[in-house]
Amino acid sequence: MRVLCCVKRVPAPGAKINVTADGLAVDAAHLGFTTSPHEECGVEEAVQIAERTGGEVTVLTLGPAEAAEQLRYAASVGAHLGVLVSTDGAAWDPQRTARALTAAIESLEAGSGAFDLILFGNESADSGGFQVGVRVAYALGRPIVNGIKGIEVDGPVVRARREIDGGFEVYEMDLPAALGVKEGINLPRYPTMRGRLASKKLEITTLVLDAAGGDQALVRLHRPTETVSQTVILGDGPDAAPAAVDVLEELGLV
Amino acid sequence: MLLVVLEHDRGTLGEPAREALTFGRTLAAKMGVEMHALAIGAGAPATEQVAAASGDHGAARLYTVDHDLLSDFGPEAWGQSLVQVINTLQPGAVLACGSERGNEVMAQAAARLDWPFVANCTDIIPPAGGGGQWSMTRIQWGGSLLEDATLTTGTALLTCGLHTVASAPVEPAPVAPPETQAVAVELDAALARTVVKDRVVLEAGVTLPTAPVVVGGGRGVGSAEGFAPLEELAELLGGRVGCSRAVTNNGWRPHSDQVGQTGTRIAPEIYIASGISGAIQHWVGAMGSKHILAINIDPEANMVVKANWAVIGDLHQVIPAISAEIRRRRDRP
Ligand SMILES: Cc1cc2nc3c(=O)[nH]c(=O)nc-3n(C[C@H](O)[C@H](O)[C@H](O)COP(=O)(O)OP(=O)(O)OC[C@H]3O[C@@H](n4cnc5c(N)ncnc54)[C@H](O)[C@@H]3O)c2cc1C
Numbered sequence: 001m002r003v004l005c006c007v008k009r010v011p012a013p014g015a016k017i018n019v020t021a022d023g024l025a026v027d028a029a030h031l032g033f034t035t036s037p038h039e040e041c042g043v044e045e046a047v048q049i050a051e052r053t054g055g056e057v058t059v060l061t062l063g064p065a066e067a068a069e070q071l072r073y074a075a076s077v078g079a080h081l082g083v084l085v086s087t088d089g090a091a092w093d094p095q096r097t098a099r100a101l102t103a104a105i106e107s108l109e110a111g112s113g114a115f116d117l118i119l120f121g122n123e124s125a126d127s128g129g130f131q132v133g134v135r136v137a138y139a140l141g142r143p144i145v146n147g148i149k150g151i152e153v154d155g156p157v158v159r160a161r162r163e164i165d166g167g168f169e170v171y172e173m174d175l176p177a178a179l180g181v182k183e184g185i186n187l188p189r190y191p192t193m194r195g196r197l198a199s200k201k202l203e204i205t206t207l208v209l210d211a212a213g214g215d216q217a218l219v220r221l222h223r224p225t226e227t228v229s230q231t232v233i234l235g236d237g238p239d240a241a242p243a244a245v246d247v248l249e250e251l252g253l254v
Numbered sequence: 255m256l257l258v259v260l261e262h263d264r265g266t267l268g269e270p271a272r273e274a275l276t277f278g279r280t281l282a283a284k285m286g287v288e289m290h291a292l293a294i295g296a297g298a299p300a301t302e303q304v305a306a307a308s309g310d311h312g313a314a315r316l317y318t319v320d321h322d323l324l325s326d327f328g329p330e331a332w333g334q335s336l337v338q339v340i341n342t343l344q345p346g347a348v349l350a351c352g353s354e355r356g357n358e359v360m361a362q363a364a365a366r367l368d369w370p371f372v373a374n375c376t377d378i379i380p381p382a383g384g385g386g387q388w389s390m391t392r393i394q395w396g397g398s399l400l401e402d403a404t405l406t407t408g409t410a411l412l413t414c415g416l417h418t419v420a421s422a423p424v425e426p427a428p429v430a431p432p433e434t435q436a437v438a439v440e441l442d443a444a445l446a447r448t449v450v451k452d453r454v455v456l457e458a459g460v461t462l463p464t465a466p467v468v469v470g471g472g473r474g475v476g477s478a479e480g481f482a483p484l485e486e487l488a489e490l491l492g493g494r495v496g497c498s499r500a501v502t503n504n505g506w507r508p509h510s511d512q513v514g515q516t517g518t519r520i521a522p523e524i525y526i527a528s529g530i531s532g533a534i535q536h537w538v539g540a541m542g543s544k545h546i547l548a549i550n551i552d553p554e555a556n557m558v559v560k561a562n563w564a565v566i567g568d569l570h571q572v573i574p575a576i577s578a579e580i581r582r583r584r585d586r587p
Contacts, residue, residue: 238571
């Protein structure tokens with residue numbers, strides 16, 4: 001089975017997210033970068049499916065040249081091929097991103113046939129537009145369901161589970177199909193030494209293609225107003241237990 | 255007209271639908287238009303209840319769409335239905351709640367129309383004088399960051415961020431339910447491919463999003479076994495255990511316990527956050543808590559700084575001591 005997973009490179013902020021002076025991006029000067037969490041799980045899922053079915057995993061990202069780091073990471077945990085649609089690094093609107101990814105997938109499939117399964121993250125960790133996967137799948141004529149936390153491939157059919165309050169829904173589609181997956185679908189493995197070495201040798205296919213911009217434009221990023229709390233320190237160590245239980249008692253919980 | 259897409263599960267209207275109507279009321283007023291509601295596939299038996307609820311929340315009219323393919327949720331069939339309703343009714347804007355289903359159905363419609371769609375808005379300003387440019391503020395990073403954006407479009411496709419507003423009926427209540435009107439759609443039978451096939455019900459009882467008390471543990475707990483005292487305290491308080499991503503990444507707890515941007519948003523009476531530093535992605539899942547008690551060895555930890563109360567110390571000693579104190583007080587005659 002040939003599985004494609006689309007991933008996004010995002011900064012990994014800690015206690016606070018800072019914005020650049022022009023307000024157009026997260027200030028990543030002192031930050032590391034990572035694969036958006038849903039997609040990290042997407043890569044793991046793709047690798048597991050390929051391991052079970054003896055298949056091949058391609059990872060596709062749209063981003064700056066540095067996004068090759070995320071492709072190499074994917075290779076270090078078992079992906080076979082990496083494709084970069086290279087941009088200037090500025091944030092692309094959802095329509096433009098979807099158009100470029102569609103064109104990239106069409107060009108990959110023109111060479112080697114349709115991917116059996118395409119995985120997207122349910123939404124990217126940063127801009128969170130909740131639409132790129134759906135747009136690409138629709139443009140390619142594939143069915144897609146979002147919010148997926150379980151995938152089972154059974155011959156020509158894929159069964160997918162979506163979490164709902166107190167249980168899950170089951171969807172069943174013929175391949176080729178696409179799914180938007182969420183963190184929790186699996187526990188991504190850590191790269192092994194061998195995987196790290198192999199990832200250095202990963203040959204990355206770079207596609208240079210542009211797409212028409214959409215109609216949504218970013219004006220400015222800003223932090224929401226923070227609620228400032230005057231923390232009451234109840235004490236140090238186990239001796240503070242009675243004071244803590246006083247608090248719980250006040251809330252009517254004891 | 256502003257068209258609000260109602261989220262429902264086989265005819266039962268959910269809280270997201272009421273939120274969308276509540277948010278939509280303000281937006282329709284800003285647009286200077288009526289708010290109408292749309293129920294896709296709620297089925298005839300439910301129409302009365304859906305009509306009453308949409309009227310109570312300010313909808314002047316309810317449109318219903320019925321079709322064999324709409325007896326259960328299916329993102330493609332719902333998206334395709336919405337496209338046809340938009341073509342028939344020509345609304346000025348379409349709004350849904352930014353729940354999982356809401357965003358998905360809007361994305362499906364937007365893809366089919368090749369129109370823009372702006373997800374998870376917290377504030378929307380329609381163009382002055384009819385046509386032109388919309389402005390909005392929307393959620394990025396699960397709420398850690400906001401984006402001001404503009405949108406140039408005919409009919410705007412929008413969702414409001416989940417829990418951006420608390421749902422509220424109009425006052426005084428309308429005297430009669432809104433007029434109901436059926437809209438016909440034609441759907442390709444192939445769209446059955448993404449209709450819900452089956453459902454599995456797992457747990458009854460207190461779930462993490464609704465738990466009145468959440469006892470959270472982070473990397474500071476140190477191991478899967480280390481959670482036993484947290485389980486015990488949660489049980490004593492009728493609550494649930496939650497955790498940080500550091501914990502799920504280590505395989506100490508299942509992902510269903512994770513609080514945060516890529517986990518669950520909690521809203522308990524009190525969140526007891528132990529051994530958790532309070533990274534922004536964790537905080538956005540925890541900030542809906544009414545009160546927070548942090549337990550941490552580091553008095554400077556973000557979680558301590560943001561909490562109402564804090565105990566500075568080793569959670570492995572503090573948590574059992576709290577449980578023991580609760581028992582002691584309960585056993586007191
Ligand atoms: C895109 C993205 C999405 C993310 N989504 C989530 C999410 O949904 N949820 C989430 O939680 N994280 C999420 N994260 C990860 C997040 O950034 C942090 O890495 C994570 O929350 C840290 O978990 P922690 O607080 O348990 O660990 P740490 O940050 O390592 O903190 C451990 C804390 O425990 C304290 N401690 C240590 N020992 C003890 C002890 N014995 N007693 C008391 N205190 C002790 C320390 O002082 C410290 O404050 C996300 C990250 C990214 C990039």
